[in-house]
Amino acid sequence: MNHRHPAPLDRLTRPEQKARTRQALLDAALSLMEQRSLSSIGLREVTRAAGVTPTAFYRHFPDVDSLGVALVDECLGSLRATIRTVRDGLSSSDEVINRSIGILTRQVHDHREHFRFIARERHGGVPAVRAAIAEQLDLFAAELATDLAGDKLLGGPQFDRWIATDLRMVTSLIVNHMVWTAAALLDAPPDSADAEARVVDAAGRQLRLIVLGARHWATED
Secondary structure, X not given: OOOOOOOOHHXXXXXXXXXXXXXXXXXXXXXXXXXXXXXXXXXXXXXXHHOOOHHHHHOOOOOHHHHHHHXXXXXXXHHHHHHHHHXXXXXXXXXXXXXXXXXXXXXXXXXXXXXHHHXXXXXXXXXXXXXXXXXXXXXXXXXXXXXXXXXXXXXXXXXXXXXXXXXXXXXXXXXXXXXXXXXXXXXOOOOOHHHHHHHHHHHHHHHHHHHHHHHOXXXXX
């Protein structure tokens, strides 16, 4: 199999060089946080790992906390966009659930460091990062609520008749469940297909239970 090697920096345009340096800083921080929290790493430690100077760091981020916020956007922003495409044109709740869990499982496989970072920092010691995670999850729930309003995506109620707080309650439950599923996938032994299959099966059944409850929820007018 052929492997493409990154082009030397002197062959890149200035915007390409900046993008590569920024990504190197993000990747270095993730690597350093494999067993540590964001609050425990320093700027110079990140720049040494990335192979750049502290001056180069400041061209991209004002501080390490801002780098952490960028990592949140990189992880959850892309996941939001990917899972939203799953809902386009589908009306079967089982199909949406199965595809969404499948995408989440692949994302966790491909970006384990990102999801470890989210799981650790969601309730961690950096307020800006906690806020960024909460904002992304809230956007996730809001987008799902918009898609459900006036729709029969979950195979039952007309969600445009629901009050907004009830609709957001359901979508927040779904989003929080997806976060739980990602954490459970991370905790499953990486060499155990059976353990992962159990997580995926449990996630699907639990989401169906949420859907079943939504179908029978007596919402206020």
